[in-house]
Each structure stands twice: as C-alpha cells, then as structure tokens.
Amino acid sequence: TFKVAQQSKVRMASGENIKTYFNGTWHDGDKYILRAADHGAWLGSSVFDGARFFEGATPDLLLHCERVNNSAKAMMLDPAVTPEEMVEIIKEGLSSFDKSTSVYIRPMYWALDGAESLVLPKENSTAFSICLEQIPMASATVSATLSRTKFRRPVLEDNVVNAKAGCLYPNNARMLAEARSKGFTNALVADAAGNVAETATANIFMVKDGEVLTPIPNGTFLAGITRARHIKNLREYGKSVSETVLSFKDFEEADEVFMTGNMTKIMPVTAFEDKNYQVGSIAKLARELYWDWSRSQTL
Numbered sequence: 001t002f003k004v005a006q007q008s009k010v011r012m013a014s015g016e017n018i019k020t021y022f023n024g025t026w027h028d029g030d031k032y033i034l035r036a037a038d039h040g041a042w043l044g045s046s047v048f049d050g051a052r053f054f055e056g057a058t059p060d061l062l063l064h065c066e067r068v069n070n071s072a073k074a075m076m077l078d079p080a081v082t083p084e085e086m087v088e089i090i091k092e093g094l095s096s097f098d099k100s101t102s103v104y105i106r107p108m109y110w111a112l113d114g115a116e117s118l119v120l121p122k123e124n125s126t127a128f129s130i131c132l133e134q135i136p137m138a139s140a141t142v143s144a145t146l147s148r149t150k151f152r153r154p155v156l157e158d159n160v161v162n163a164k165a166g167c168l169y170p171n172n173a174r175m176l177a178e179a180r181s182k183g184f185t186n187a188l189v190a191d192a193a194g195n196v197a198e199t200a201t202a203n204i205f206m207v208k209d210g211e212v213l214t215p216i217p218n219g220t221f222l223a224g225i226t227r228a229r230h231i232k233n234l235r236e237y238g239k240s241v242s243e244t245v246l247s248f249k250d251f252e253e254a255d256e257v258f259m260t261g262n263m264t265k266i267m268p269v270t271a272f273e274d275k276n277y278q279v280g281s282i283a284k285l286a287r288e289l290y291w292d293w294s295r296s297q298t299l
Contacts, residue, residue: 019093019096021132039112040112043114046166048108053102064107065107069081079128080128086130093132094299104134109126135263143279147187149188153171161221162219172200175187175200191221195215195247212282230290233286233289237289251272254277
C-alpha cells in the first residue's frame with residue numbers, strides 16, 4: 001500500500017486550534033502553504049521565529065518579529081513584511097483566542113524559487129506565513145534532565161548559525177534522540193571548541209555560590225530573546241549575572257541549573273548525567289520576575 005498518499009488523513013500538528021496567515025488572509029486550521037517545487041521545500045531555505053501569547057500577554061513580540069526578518073536576510077531571503085506590520089497581523093489573529101489560552105506564535109519565511117544555479121534563492125521570491133497554535137505553557141513543576149551528546153553546535157563558516165533556520169534543527173533532533181536513548185530529556189551541547197554552548201532546544205544557565213553564569217555568545221548559538229530578558233530582570237533585581245566561557249566540569253560543580261527559551265520561558269534542570277540538582281531559588285526567582293514583567297506586555 002502506498003501510505004504517503006494517506007498523509008493528509010493522519011497528519012497532526014504540534015498544537016491544536018490552529019490559525020494560519022497566508023497570502024494576506026487568516027485561515028482556520030493548519031492550511032497547506034508549501035508547494036513541491038518551492039525552494040524552501042527541497043533546498044531548506046526556511047526561517048522562523050517563535051513568540052508566545054499567555055495570560056493575555058505577548059512578551060517581546062516586536063523583538064521576535066525583528067529577529068525573523070534578520071534571520072531571513074541571513075538566509076539570503078527578502079523579508080517583505082516589516083516587524084511592525086507583523087505585530088499588527090499577529091494581534092488580529094490572536095483576537096480570536098481567549099485571553100486564558102496559551103498560543104505559540106510562529107512567523108515564517110521561505111524562498112519560492114531558485115536563481116540560475118537553483119541552489120541560491122532568487123531575489124524577491126520569498127513567501128511569508130504566520131502560524132498560531134494553541135500549546136499550553138509548561139507547568140512550574142516541570143523539569144529537565146541532561147546528558148552529553150557527541151553532536152556539536154556548528155559555526156558560521158559551515159552553517160547559518162546567525163539565523164533561526166529550519167535547516168539547523170535536524171542536528172538538534174539528533175542530540176535529543178541520543179539524550180532520550182540514554183533516559184534523559186535533553187542534551188547539554190558543546191561548541192566547536194568543546195565548551196558548553198546551550199542545550200538541544202534552549203539556552204542554559206547555572207548558579208555557583210550565588211552567581212548566575214551563562215555561556216558567552218560566540219557565534220555558534222542564538223543568544224535568545226528570552227535569555228536576554230532573564231539576564232536583564234535578574235540584574236535589575238540585584239543578582240550578579242555573568243556571560244563567560246563554561247566547561248562541562250563547571251556544570252558538574254554547579255549548585256543549580258536551568259534552561260531558558262521561548263516555548264517554556266524557564267525550566268529547571270534536575271540532573272546532568274550522574275549529577276543531581278535541587279530546583280533552586282534562582283530559577284524560581286527568574287520565573288517570578290519574568291511573569292511579573294510579562295504582565296506589562298499585554299495586547
């Protein structure tokens with residue numbers, strides 16, 4: 001039986017109650033938007049960003065819209081929608097959701113056509129879409145465990161690490177698959193020099209003797225918008241936060257560890273390989289500060 005033909009009957013998205021913006025109009029459901037011959041479908045020229053709507057707030061929404069345009073430029077695409085226009089389109093789409101609903105906001109660009117060489121995206125041939133998916137925020141009681149992985153973060157010389165590009169994520173998936181095969185939920189990942197960069201899906205922080213430490217951006221990973229917000233919040237509260245070179249040994253000797261990213265905002269880590277941690281006071285504080293600040297970011 002040729003089962004690929006049945007794909008449309010069994011396909012499921014990550015979330016539910018989906019709204020899709022495409023070709024200037026909002027559509028109900030997970031609308032098909034990519035064609036077989038689109039450059040993005042077979043040559044991987046896609047970028048996206050992720051923002052969140054929860055408790056009526058859209059934290060740092062404009063920054064996420066600015067970043068997806070910067071990612072498009074890094075991928076040699078032509079972003080056709082300004083960040084400000086994008087924010088207004090997203091607000092229109094969110095108006096159909098109840099304010100108690102948590103929504104993942106994903107603006108996306110991809111190339112439609114290739115230039116003469118096919119591989120290079122053609123100028124002024126870029127598609128745009130926004131997907132709104134109802135996905136719950138992670139509970140404050142949810143935590144992660146980390147393992148090592150043989151896979152590393154790439155560098156700018158061999159990949160588009162200055163973009164939030166779809167083509168980067170199969171490498172992250174390999175990290176996750178390896179970690180989960182060992183019984184862990186995520187992986188702590190090295191950069192090309194062997195220092196800690198981030199996890200497979202989020203930026204990473206550790207605490208030692210009351211000081212908050214996080215890997216310094218070195219071009220191998222995206223220093224996230226949510227990461228920057230946590231740093232700002234903690235510093236304004238009076239906590240010492242340093243961006244520095246960190247080794248795996250540093251994490252083995254840490255007092256507490258937590259991950260930050262747009263999907264969950266913050267998640268404590270309770271184990272790294274054989275090392276166990278308690279959910280610490282800094283992770284709890286960072287979560288409280290973020291939620292307090294986000295209430296100023298309502299639509």
